[in-house]
Amino acid sequence: MFPETLVEGEAAMAVQSPPSQPSNVQRLAEPSQLLKTAIVHLINYQDDAELATRAVPELTKLLADDDPVVVNKAAMIVNQLTRKExxxxxxxxxxxxxxAVVRAMTTAVDMETARCAASVLHSLSHQREGLNAIFKSGGxxxxxxxxxxxxxxVLFYAITTLHNLLLHQEGAKMAVRLADGLQRMVPLLKKSNPKFLAITTDCLQLLSYGNQESKLIILANGGPEGxxxxxxxxxxxxxLWTTSRVLKVLSVCPSNKPAIVExxxxxxxxxxxxxxxxxLIQNCLWTLRNLSDAATKQEGLDGLLQILVTQLGSDDVNMLTCATGILSNLxxxxxxxxTxxxxxxxxxxxxxxxxxxxxxxxVAEPAVCALRHLTSRHQDAELAQNAVRLHYGVPAVVKLLGQPHYWPVVKATVGLIRNLALCPANQAPLREAGAIPRLVNLLLKAHQDTQRHASSAQQTYQDGVRMEEIVEGCTGALHILARDPINRxxxxxxxxxxxxxxxxxSYVENVKRVSAGVLCELALDKQSAELIDAEGASAPLMELLHSNNEGIATYAAAVLFRISEDKSSDYRKRVSVELTHSLFKHDPAAWEMVSISIHLVYPRPAPNESRKLAPADPRDLDKRELAGLKMDGWMDYKTDISKTFL
Structure with missing residues (x-):
């Protein structure tokens, strides 16, 4: 029970019991042995502390000796001392x-001294007092x-010690930047040791987070490629995780973004x-989301696109936010x-x-934006337009126009509805879902907002969206919906x-174009044509005939033709001359020929005689097709969604 009382050379009596079942004597001996071990450790600890206390002054002098051999031996001894707490x-x-250790490491003429000194600093950096001492000593x-x-x-000790300082020592980040630490760290990305690289990349993340200058230094030294x-x-x-964290920080930098993509x-x-x-997946997704607006022309993303479509089924809101945002931009x-x-x-x-x-x-805004992109200007656009209806998406889309208004979502939804309306089969479902009254109400609200601020030079913004864009979008959507007689x-x-x-x-050219376009469709109905004429549309339409915008001029011509069908022969002739002059104004020779033919085709009528013009197809007004009728969707727009300042 008390083996220390045995005379030296004597053996303790063997206990007859199986090893798995200790005897009562053995169980009673355990506490005394633990106590003995603790006392021995305490004595050794005190001995180590006393030894170090006595040795420190002399070792400090030896580390400053002129003889490299002496410095080397002193560094080795200090390194041994740091092994014990x-x-x-x-x-x-x-x-x-x-x-003295810092100075010895800096002035070392042999690698062994530098290694021992770096090892000492590495050991000291595991304690807060050690970090502070290294920092204050110019380490x-x-x-x-x-x-x-x-x-x-030496590299490992240096980068690990710097990592500990960056994590826990106030002022260390600025000190590393001032010492050109980033310029030394980025080239280390070419090393092959994964654990060393993990520490290095974490240092880069700590230094670049929230510091634009550091991000640019990383870029200048080839960081994105590495x-x-x-x-x-x-x-x-x-x-991979630490590297993705650095890329996530760099991905919000306008200069680093294209470099990473390329x-x-x-x-x-x-x-x-x-x-x-x-x-790792979350970091990669957020980074891809931040980069995606700079990658719209990138090739070889087929696999990524397929994975993103799969991830749209996730219940994780962060994953859903990222997947929709990336797809919207790509x-x-x-x-x-x-396609x-x-x-x-x-x-x-x-x-x-x-x-x-x-x-x-x-989630809603990028998802609707992506749908808007898919439903226009590619070979499967019509397939996508039909797919929205077949998968019961029309009511869900129209519902997004309701209150409360978050204008970026509204803007995207209006554009999507316009694209959906290009498919004749979608016209009735859109009407049944209540798209028309909602679009009209939005149009009225947005127009009222623009009118209230018309006196000021500033444009009307809500949630970052110009109300003029809402006016244009709603009018454009109603223009396409008006192709259906019932909708009209x-x-x-x-x-x-x-x-x-x-x-x-309107002073906005696109608003003029879409308003002329919707009037062009509405004028197909006689009653609406009369209302258009009664509202005094002829004067602005005549002026718009001379617009440099081909779409505006052609739509204006079409409306004027349609509202002049029941007018007098003189009025029709005057309109015809004005239209022809406008449409051929860039071709004087053609204008001369047409002006002669007009007098032949439209001789002045006899008293009480009227000539009724045949209804004109707007497409026959010019060799050009009606701009807008061939437009299959709003222009796509990408979004810089790297909102978080990193």
């Missing part, structure tokens, strides 16, 4: 000792210089979206990506995302014609 605490409390510039060492162990290379070629999860960042980040590490003005997403079942998935989004604008009657019955005529005077 008691002596390490004593060393930390001596600022002169820490300063950061010295450690930064060590990042150029050819010795791997980081993308790591994402493409390594599979160590911690390294280095293949979209493809490299995309290859990690199907892994098992959720933290389908902007890229017909190939639009691919449509073929991958993107329309149905986006509709489900809209339904699940509820009041989450960060409903639009006219809501007292909209006076407003459309008023919009002909």
């Amino acid at each position: 008691a002596s390490r605490r004593v060393l930390v409390q001596s600022s002169s000792m820490v300063a 950061i510039p010295a450690l930064v210089r060590m990042l150029s060492s050819p010795v791997e162990s 980081l993308v290379f790591i994402m493409r070629n390594y599979n160590y999860e911690k390294l 280095s293949g960042g979209m493809q490299s980040l995309g290859q990690h979206l199907t892994g098992s590490s959720q933290r 389908t902007c003005n890229n017909s190939r990506n639009k 691919l997403v449509t073929q991958f079942g993107g329309v149905e998935s986006l509709i489900h995302a809209v339904l699940r989004a509820g009041e989450k604008e960060d 009657g409903e639009i006219a019955s809501m007292q909209t014609i006076p407003l459309f005529v008023q919009l002909l005077y």
Whole structure:
């Protein structure tokens, strides 16, 4: 029970009991043995502390010796002392000792001395007092210089110590930047040790977060290329995670963004979206979301697009936010990506995302924008327009126009409705879902807002959206909906014609174009044509005939033709001359020939004689097609959605 009482050389009596079942004597001996061990450790701790206390003054002098051999031996001894906690605490409390170690590392003429000194600082950096002592002793510039060492162990000690300082020491980040630490760290991305790279990339993240100058230094030293290379070629999860964190920070920098994309960042980040590490997937998604507005022309994203469509089924709101945002930007003005997403079942998935989004604008807006892109200007646009209806998306889309208004969502929805209306089969479902009254109400509200601020030079913004854009969008959507006779009657019955005529005077050219376009459709009905004429539309339409905008001039011509059908022969002739002059104003020879033919075709009528013009097809007014009737959707627009300042 008390083996220490045995005479030296004697053996303790063997206990007859199986090893798995200790005897009562053995169980009673355990506490005394633990107590003995603790006492021995305490004595050793005190001995270590006393030894270090006595040795520190002499070792400090030896570290400053002129003889490199003496300095080397002293550094080795100090390194041994830091292996034990008691002596390490004593060393930390001596600022002169820490300063001597820093100086020895800086002036070392042999790699072994530098290695021992770097090891000492590394050991001290695991304690808060040690970090403070290193910082106050000028250790950061010295450690930064060590990042150029050819010795791997010195590099490891230096980067790890700097990492600890960046994490826990106030003022360390600025000190590292001032010591040109970033310029030394970025080239280290070419190293091959995954654990070393993980520490290095984490240092880059700590230094660049919230500091634009650091981001630009990383860019100038080739950081994006090195980081993308790591994402493409390594599979160590911690390294991939720390690297993705740096890329996430850099992805909100306008200068770094294109550099990351051009280095293949979209493809490299995309290859990690199907892994098992959720933290890595989240970082990759946010980074892709931030980069996506700079990657609309990138090729080779087929696999990424397919993965993103799959992720639209996620219940994770962050994943849904990112997937919809990325798809919205990657389908902007890229017909190939639009076709691919449509073929991958993107329309149905986006509709489900809209339904699940509820009041989450960060999901609803990009999802609707993506649908708007998919329903226009690519080979499968009509397929996408039909798919929205077939997957019961029309009511969900129209519902987004209701209160409360979040204007970016409204703007995207209006554009989507316009595109959907291009498909004849969607006209009735849109009407039945209540699209027309909602569009008219939005138009009235937006127009009233613009009128209230008309006296000031500033444009009317709500949630970052100009109200003139809402006016243009709603009018454009009603223009396409008016192609259907029933819709045409409903639009006219809501007292909209006076407003459309008023919009002909707008200072915004696109508003003039769409208002002339909707009047062109409404004028197909005789009653509406009479109302248009009664509202005094002829005067602004005559003026718009001379517009340099081809669409405006052609629509104005069409409306004038339609409202002049029941007018006198003189009036029709005057309109005809004005139209022809406008349409051929850039071709004097053609104008001369046409002006002669007009007098032949339209001789002055005899008294009480009238000549009725045949209804004119607007497309026959000119060799040009009616601008707008051939337009198959609003122009796509991409969004810089890297909102978080990093």
